[in-house]
Amino acid sequence: MAVSGSKEFDVKADPATVMAALVAVERLPEWSSAHKSVTVESTHPDGRPLRVRMTVSVVGITDEQVVDYSFEGDEKLSWTLVSGTQQKQQDGSYVLTANGDGSTHVAFELTIDPKIPIPGFLVKKAQKMALDTASKGLTKFVEG
Template identity: 90%
Template sequence: MAVSGSKEFDVDADPATVMAALVAVERLPEWSSAHKTVTIESTHDDGRPHRVRMTASVVGITDEQVVDYTFEGDEKLMWTLVSSTQQKQQDGSYVLTPNADGGTHVAFTLTIDPKIPVPGFLVKKAQKMALDTASKGLIKFVGS
C-alpha cells in the first residue's frame, strides 16, 4: 500500500543555496540519519546527480536503493526509485520558492510503497521521520 506525505517549511537561505545543499546528495548522511551511504553513479550534463545508489535504514529496516534524480531549473528536484530491496515505489520532490525576506519556502513530498507487508504504524512512523528529516535536517545542514 503506497503512502504519501508532504511538508512545507521555510529555510533562512536563498533558493540557490538550498538547491546546492540538495544537489550535494553525497552529503545526505550528514543531515539525514536514515542515510548510511550514498554513491553517485552518473550525473547529468550539468554535473548534477542523475543515478544514485544509497543505503538507508528506517525503523530497523535497511534498504539498498537506486534512484534517478531530475531537476527543473533551480526550483525543483525530483527523484524516482529505480530498484530497491524493500520498496516497490518511491517518488519524492523538493519545490523551492523564494520568500519576500530572501529565504526559501520549501514544499517536500514523498510517496513510498513497501514490497512486503509492513504494519501501518511502522509505515506512518517511517513517513514522519522522513518528513521531519526533510525539514529539520535540511534547515540545520543549510545553516551550517
C-alpha cells in the same frame, strides 16, 4: 499499499543555496540519519546527480536503493526509485520558492510503497521520520 506525505517549511537561505545543499546528495548522511551511504553513479550534463545508489535504514529496515534524480532549474528536485530491496515505489520532490526576504519556502513530498506488508504504525513512523528529516535536517544543514 503506497503511502504519501508532504511538509512545507522555510529555510533562511536563498533558493540557489538550498538547491546546492540538495544537489550535494553524497552529503545526505550528514543531515539525514537514515542515509548510511550515498554514491553518485552518473550525472546530468551539468554535473548534477542523475543515478544515485544509497543505503537507507529506517525503523530497523535497511533498503538498498537506486534512484534517478531530475531537476527543473533551481526550483525543483525530484527523484524516482529505479530499484530497491524493500520498496517497489518511491517518488519524492522538493519545490523551492523565494520568499522575497532572502529565505526559501520548501514544499517536500514523498510517496513510498513497500514490497512486503509492513504494519501501519511502522509505515507512519517511517513517514514521520522522513518528513521531519526533510525539514529539520535540511534546515540545520543549510543554516548551520
